Amino acid sequence: MTVAEPERVLWPLNGAGAPVAPSAPAVVGVADLRATNAAAVLAVVRSADPHPRLSELVKATSLSRPTVEAIAEELADCGLIEVAPALSARGQRSPGRPARRFRFRPHAGFVVGVDVRPRSVTARLADLDGEPVAAHRLTVHADISGRARAQAVVSAIRAAMTEADVDTPHIWAATIGTPGLVDRSNTRVRQADNLRTWSDTDIVGILREELHCPVAVENDANLAALGEQWHGGGKGSAEQRLTESGSAERPLTEQGSAEQHLTGPGSAESGSVEPGSAERALAESGSVESRSAELPLTGPGSAEQRLTGPGSAESGSVEPGSAERVLVESGSTESRSDGPSLAESGSAERRLTEPGAAEPSPADPPPDALTDGKTGEMLFVLLGERLGAGVITGGRLLRGHHGAAGEIGFIHFPDPSATPNDPAPASTPTSTPTPGLQPLADSVISGVGVGDPGAVLAVEGYGRRLAAGLAPVLLALDPALVVLGTGRFRTPDTTAAAELLLNAARDHAARLLVDPPSWRLSSLGDDAVLTGAVRFALSSVEVVLHTRPTSLMARVRGV
Template sequence: MSADARILAGSGQEGHYAKGSRKLTELGPGDASLLRKVNTKVTLRALRHEGAATLTRLGRITGLSRQTVEAVLDELAERGYVRELPPDEGVMGRPARRFAFRADAGYVVGMEIGGDGIVAALADLNGEVIAWRRAEVSGDATAHERLEAARRTSQACVDGAGVARRQVWAVAAGTPGIVDRTGRVSLAITLPGWTGVDLAGLAGRWLGGTALAANDANLAALAEHWRGSARHASDVVYVLTGHRTGAGILIGGRLHPGRTGAAGEIGTLRQVGWEDAARELVKESSAAEVFEAALNGDREAARRVDHYAERLAIGASALALAVDPELLVLGGGHSRAGDVLLEPLRRHLAELCVSAPEVVASTFGDEGVALGAVRLALDHVEREILGI
């Protein structure tokens, strides 16, 4: 066994970076290719975590020799994934070689294809969004019209940012309904003609790369756990409000889509009343106007908000009783109402739950689905392209 294999097999720190890899103590003489892949994986993962680091620092983190780290970084630089930074000025003696991950080596697009609009976000490989694009869509638009709006919006987002379409490594889209593991919408109640749409297959043609699709509430929950209100929680129920009401579930910090992708779709039960409550809230004026009036003391508006919160709490409490989450995140467009909606929701949940979870507003509001789609696309890139 090589020195680097022995170091990796015996070190504790690198175990985090090599998690899930085959044990290096089992490597044989013919496994040099596998060893190079493992070395590349742990080095790239460490560099992304550090942001920028010297050879010595990376060697210390990964347990690899300086020579091995240097060879890996030179190869990654040739592939365009890392770059060598200029030496620090004023340093005596030979300056240390410093490297940084190239977040601009590729990009991902995350999208929400919703009932009344399209939201697209272009992000680099660190997940930093560099461009947004939005477009309105009629609620009764045909599937073809909605898909065309999504195509135009995604392409305009990329083109407007000055990024070549070939640099987009993956696209992910979130949408209402039950989405299976292949990215096909197996059931959609709120969007006309949406059941059966191969969303992942179609989205892959828009920018010429790999495409994925998932339920919108699930992706919004993923976004909150990644960088939002639920980043420190493991078991979470996310309730998406706005044009439609849906829910996503995190168990142990991971999405729980269920056997067919239908987990959390409690709103499909008419007895829960989510659809009726959403319609009643905006029967005479917009949701924003109702929330504003309730905030200003209008009793009728406050009554309508309370009724809406009560119906939300019935479905949310059923999920909370099943999962017993630490946190319930209220997201989507209506989450911007703040305490005028959160307070009655908390009150009704406390009445219905054995032990009500903490209730907080989403960090991202109506951008959560697109950001969750960014995270889904990044997961694919990291696993399938970067190999980390």
């Protein structure tokens, strides 16, 4: 079955401006009214706690009971909602059968997030709540061609889908995180110096043909910044998160994925399922997914379970702060965001109701209810095999005119020999200066844990050089928070080196800046890119769920 991608796909988190509404009044058809009302009913079902009864849906939407009942049946028939099991009535007398309550079915569809690196490809499958369902990681040769790397991406996704028993029509969006420069439309990798012929490979077209759904490609540091803002070091206070999601948080359990080697296209690999739990809200939700295969496995069958993030995992959301209007033109609806939120949402959706029905006018939440200072103004620094950064400003991802914002790997950082007591790390060349910072050698990182004085000096020097190179960027952006990626510090014995690097960079930056930001280590580690990729993909699905939800089920039915 081949299902064509819609002519226009909205990726609300790509930092692009919202579509401009036409000045002429839109013509409203019966199908448009029904789609908009279905979106309104679905939004209430997803946000209500406890699960709403039919009468509560009528009250919340201001629609007539027959209309709501018909829409509920249609949504149930599409598989987007279901009748919730009756609450226990032990010890209570009931005069008759309890009223039906409805709940959202997050497994009605799924999204895919992919993390592409020089030596690995990881794919993760998440449901419409953003909960991890399955994950698969392949190890590849660093010098394979772009076509072979694309085949590895397809193989990893297919393995995750097989593990979760999910077929192609139930995949509704996918996002690939990759090193390098990505164009503004999120359709092409413009440059990737460390991935051979990758920029010559149409990975978006290949996956679109494979999955028959909207596909986007985005810079890995940008996705890591979105992931940290959503579930990591950049998330706001508990009160703010409740404002965004409409529900309390629940901890996640997770299970790592098994790593196998891919020597050529088509090799079979085994993956792992990553179970998790979180509550669903009005807008998109997601989860922090499992660490990479190098980390201890947790979850069912393991000796321990751990919480991802500082204490708990949150139910994220596409912030409902937009003044969204539903523009209805001859059978189609289009979302428009006028506010500072990261994505277009249905919080201020103008619902078109039947004649005589009252139209609710919910007020938009104030901007500071959507993002606190640290969440809205943040710099994520990717410290892996390459150096990069993702910038969140005004609560949105900053991509720049060419989509190259945050490419700090092209900065010429201070030479270590130019600063007293700052010896060059073991992996840093001392010949002709080159842009960026070479990663610290593993021996240096591990040496800090055993108290090697030379390793301590090297890591401190690296931190000072990082701060000195970032100082002009921080002066220009004035972020409230800098998050350092911890992909190079995966195990407990490297924690000392990570904290030493953080403290050295923070202390040196404080002497160079007017208003120094807060500094934190990433709480997501290797999961930051994948978490952001899932969030990015979910944001596209959310646009449809908030405007024409039943159209998504046409994929499953082959219409």
